[in-house]
Amino acid sequence: MNKTAVTLSLAVLLATNASANSLISPGPQSKIARSSLSANPSTEWNRLSERGGKNVEIWTIDGDELNKVTFFGGVPVGEPLLKEADKKHAPLPRVTANMLITDIPAILESSYRIQLHTMRMSIDNQEPTTVGGHKGIKFTYSFVREDDEVERKGEAVGAFVGDRLYLVTYEAPAINFFDKDVDKFRQLVTTLKL
Amino acid sequence: MKALLVRAILAAVAAVAFSPASAQNNTTALPPYVPAYEPRTVDERGQWMEADEDERTLRDSPLVIRDEALNAYVKRVLCSTVGQDRCQGVRIYIVEVPALNASMRPNGAMVVWTGLLLRVRSEAELGAVLGHEFAHFELRHTLNAFKRARSTTDVLAWLSVLGGISNTDTSMNRLLLIGSFYRFSRDQEKEADLLSLKYLAASSYPTIAASQIWQHMMEEADATAAGRKQKSHHRYSAGFFDDHPTDLNRAVYLAEAASKAKGGNDPATAGYQAGIAKFLPLFLADQIKLNDFGGTEYLLGQLASAAGWTGDLLFARAEMYRMRGNPRDLVSAAQFYSDAIKAGYTAPEARRGLGLSLMRSGQVTEAKSALTEYLRLRPDASDAKAIAALLAY
Numbered sequence: 001m002n003k004t005a006v007t008l009s010l011a012v013l014l015a016t017n018a019s020a021n022s023l024i025s026p027g028p029q030s031k032i033a034r035s036s037l038s039a040n041p042s043t044e045w046n047r048l049s050e051r052g053g054k055n056v057e058i059w060t061i062d063g064d065e066l067n068k069v070t071f072f073g074g075v076p077v078g079e080p081l082l083k084e085a086d087k088k089h090a091p092l093p094r095v096t097a098n099m100l101i102t103d104i105p106a107i108l109e110s111s112y113r114i115q116l117h118t119m120r121m122s123i124d125n126q127e128p129t130t131v132g133g134h135k136g137i138k139f140t141y142s143f144v145r146e147d148d149e150v151e152r153k154g155e156a157v158g159a160f161v162g163d164r165l166y167l168v169t170y171e172a173p174a175i176n177f178f179d180k181d182v183d184k185f186r187q188l189v190t191t192l193k194l
Numbered sequence: 195m196k197a198l199l200v201r202a203i204l205a206a207v208a209a210v211a212f213s214p215a216s217a218q219n220n221t222t223a224l225p226p227y228v229p230a231y232e233p234r235t236v237d238e239r240g241q242w243m244e245a246d247e248d249e250r251t252l253r254d255s256p257l258v259i260r261d262e263a264l265n266a267y268v269k270r271v272l273c274s275t276v277g278q279d280r281c282q283g284v285r286i287y288i289v290e291v292p293a294l295n296a297s298m299r300p301n302g303a304m305v306v307w308t309g310l311l312l313r314v315r316s317e318a319e320l321g322a323v324l325g326h327e328f329a330h331f332e333l334r335h336t337l338n339a340f341k342r343a344r345s346t347t348d349v350l351a352w353l354s355v356l357g358g359i360s361n362t363d364t365s366m367n368r369l370l371l372i373g374s375f376y377r378f379s380r381d382q383e384k385e386a387d388l389l390s391l392k393y394l395a396a397s398s399y400p401t402i403a404a405s406q407i408w409q410h411m412m413e414e415a416d417a418t419a420a421g422r423k424q425k426s427h428h429r430y431s432a433g434f435f436d437d438h439p440t441d442l443n444r445a446v447y448l449a450e451a452a453s454k455a456k457g458g459n460d461p462a463t464a465g466y467q468a469g470i471a472k473f474l475p476l477f478l479a480d481q482i483k484l485n486d487f488g489g490t491e492y493l494l495g496q497l498a499s500a501a502g503w504t505g506d507l508l509f510a511r512a513e514m515y516r517m518r519g520n521p522r523d524l525v526s527a528a529q530f531y532s533d534a535i536k537a538g539y540t541a542p543e544a545r546r547g548l549g550l551s552l553m554r555s556g557q558v559t560e561a562k563s564a565l566t567e568y569l570r571l572r573p574d575a576s577d578a579k580a581i582a583a584l585l586a587y
Contacts, residue, residue, distance in 0.1 A: 091422065093485045096519040098554045102580050106517065110483045119257055119290050119480070125576050128583030135587070137580055144256050146291070151256065 022047045024059060033057035035073025037132075037166065040191035043184050045069070053083045065148075067172040067181045069188065074164035081111045081167070090114050095165050101137035102126065104158040104167060109141070117146040131159040131166060132194035142174065153178040157189050166194060224392055227280050227332065238300070238334075245301035252287050252303065259288040259308065259473070267469040268306060268320070275321030276328050276393045284328065292480040294411070298327040300334070311470055312477040313410070313493065315500055317462035318394065318403035325390035326404075333389065335382045380439055387444060391451050398458035405448035408441045414492050415441075421488015467501055478510035482517065490514055505539025509547070516551050527551040542571035546581070553584065 024045040030038040033055055045059040052058060052070070059069040072081055080092035093110045105123040112118040121143035129138035136159025144151055151174045158167035170185035172178040233239045252258065259265075265286060273281035286304045293309040304327055314320045387404065394401040419426035439447075470477070481490055494511050501507070512530035515523040531548035549564030565581055575581070 088422075088424065091485060093517065099519065100550060100553060100584060102550060102577060102584065103519075110485060110517065113480075113483050114485055119292070123576070127579035135583075139580075146257065149256055 021049050033071040033073025035166075036194055037071055037073045037168075038193045039188055041184075041188050043187075053081060054079070056082065061181055061184070062177075066177050068170070069185055070169045070171075072158075072165060072167040072169075074161070074166055077163050081107060081165075082115055085115055097163060099160060099165070101128070101135070101159070104137055104165065105139045105141065105156075107165075108156070108167065108169070112143060118143040119146050120144045129157055131157050131168075132192045134159045134161050134194060136160075136166075151175070155182060155185065157192070161194055168192065224277075224396060225332070225389075229279060230283065242301045245299040245303065249285070249299060249301065249303040252305065255289065257290045259290055261473070264288060264470070264473055268311075268324070271317045271320050271469075272304075272324045272328065274317065275325045275397050275399065277396065280328065280332070284331075290476075290480065292477070292484060296323050296327050298331045300331065302331055304328070308473070308477050308480065311473070312481060313414070314407065315410075315463060315466065315496065316403060317466045317469070318399035319407050319461070320466065321397065321399050322390055322394055322404035322407060325393040326386050328393070329386035329389035330382070333382070333385060335386065384439055384447070387439075387448060388451060391448065391455070395455035395457040398460055400459060400461055401452035401455055401457040402449065403461055405445050405452055408445035408448065410496065412441050412445070414489050417492035418486055418489030421486065421491065463500055475506050475510075478506065479513075482510055482514040487514065487518060503533070503537065505534045505537040508534035508537055509539050509541070509544055512544075512547055512551070516547055519554065521555065524551045524555045528555065542568050542575075545571065546575075
């Protein structure tokens with residue numbers, strides 16, 4: 001009886017640990033967002049237990065409202081980027097076959113407008129880049145969410161590899177926070193591997 | 195079966211709407227109006243203080259559209275509806291939210307969402323909605339509701355009855371939560387609807403416009419549901435907890451009231467199109483990003499039935515098809531972009547969309563020629579480098 005109780009409480013402890021936020025130390029990190037994505041950050045990050053989607057992982061330094069890196073690790077054709085908050089009334093756009101790199105910012109924008117109520121969002125600059133050796137796109141954007149009306153900026157890299165969408169975004173308030181940490185994100189991006 | 199029932203009731207609405215008007219009676223008499231009204235009781239002063247604070251937040255919101263001409267135009271429609279003496283004190287804030295809503299604070303601040311401006315088809319319809327909101331203000335509904343239930347913290351929203359139409363989950367909506375005190379009862383909604391009709395009756399706009407809005411809302415909800423392969427379900431009576439009458443109910447009693455007091459003859463459809471023309475591309479761009487294919491197709495069809503398939507409408511339709519991106523959609527998108535260019539749509543983005551649609555359809559040579567043309571016309575485009583990379587693939 002006692003043994004069962006101990007086992008149960010251990011199981012609960014383990015489960016709690018598994019779902020808590022965790023520290024990401026500098027050094028190689030693999031299987032990010034439960035995918036083949038890996039990176040080698042040179043600074044500390046925190047991984048949030050909240051994921052936002054099946055293929056999603058979120059890292060932050062000071063909290064996700066202040067600086068947030070989101071990894072979308074290989075979203076397959078037919079799936080939305082984020083877990084749909086209201087599938088019936090507010091379904092999100094799906095990844096479709098043959099998408100071009102310029103469709104990556106478009107699907108992110110549409111998903112944000114629907115799910116995060118970003119009534120004002122603009123994709124600012126789009127240029128080609130490579131993501132872990134694959135042809136992709138680097139873009140910047142800015143948006144205002146309706147719930148806090150803070151003006152935020154974003155920067156992202158994305159690519160389609162084998163009909164799956166890989167996308168890594170960095171978002172922070174335009175005032176102070178974006179510039180403060182954007183170099184850490186850019187360093188992270190240079191180490192991305194698929 | 196339900197569809198049949200809806201049709202039968204709509205037919206009844208139409209019959210009422212177009213039946214000969216009965217003799218004008220005193221339903222058109224407007225209540226006396228007091229200009230520069232000041233709150234009189236403790237409750238009311240408290241509400242006005244809260245509303246003033248909300249309005250200061252609203253005034254500084256980055257989502258407010260500050261274009262002078264558009265604001266003046268919407269104000270003019272309100273004034274034409276409720277009368278010059280009544281409208282002067284009202285401050286209108288046009289907020290960029292692509293869903294149908296308008297609301298009124300007890301201190302005379304009115305919020306209009308851009309989704310409303312996209313959906314109404316004439317000055318008369320806009321006037322009917324603005325008049326309805328103004329009626330809440332004039333009838334001091336907030337105060338009465340507050341007295342009735344001080345603990346009420348629910349939300350005022352036209353959306354609450356529109357459900358399926360909107361993609362916007364209002365539960366997180368700060369702009370709406372600001373209005374948390376300002377919830378009205380179903381009786382008050384009906385009262386406001388009918389006073390709004392009296393304003394229309396005294397204006398140059400036809401009163402039937404008020405009923406038509408609700409019919410279009412039902413049609414759009416049906417189109418949205420069909421587009422998502424869902425059943426449409428209109429409700430025929432409001433539930434116990436609903437604070438608005440159902441759309442169908444409103445369409446019926448408004449049409450009935452309209453047959454008794456017809457108002458003017460000119461809904462000012464052309465005037466309305468001219469009034470929002472500058473902002474139509476923005477409203478459309480916001481709408482097509484909502485992933486509501488059926489509802490948006492219906493809206494575009496409605497707009498086209500009034501103004502014809504203009505370049506703006508064709509471009510928006512093409513963008514929506516390209517965004518959904520099924521192979522057949524890409525073919526349609528390419529066609530609509532070409533049609534838009536033929537219809538005189540000069541923005542280079544039509545070439546961009548055409549090129550991208552063709553590229554996804556595998557027509558690489560034609561795609562490259564359209565994209566090259568885009569880059570020639572817009573060398574400084576924010577995506578010029580990405581498009582150039584696609585050309586080089």
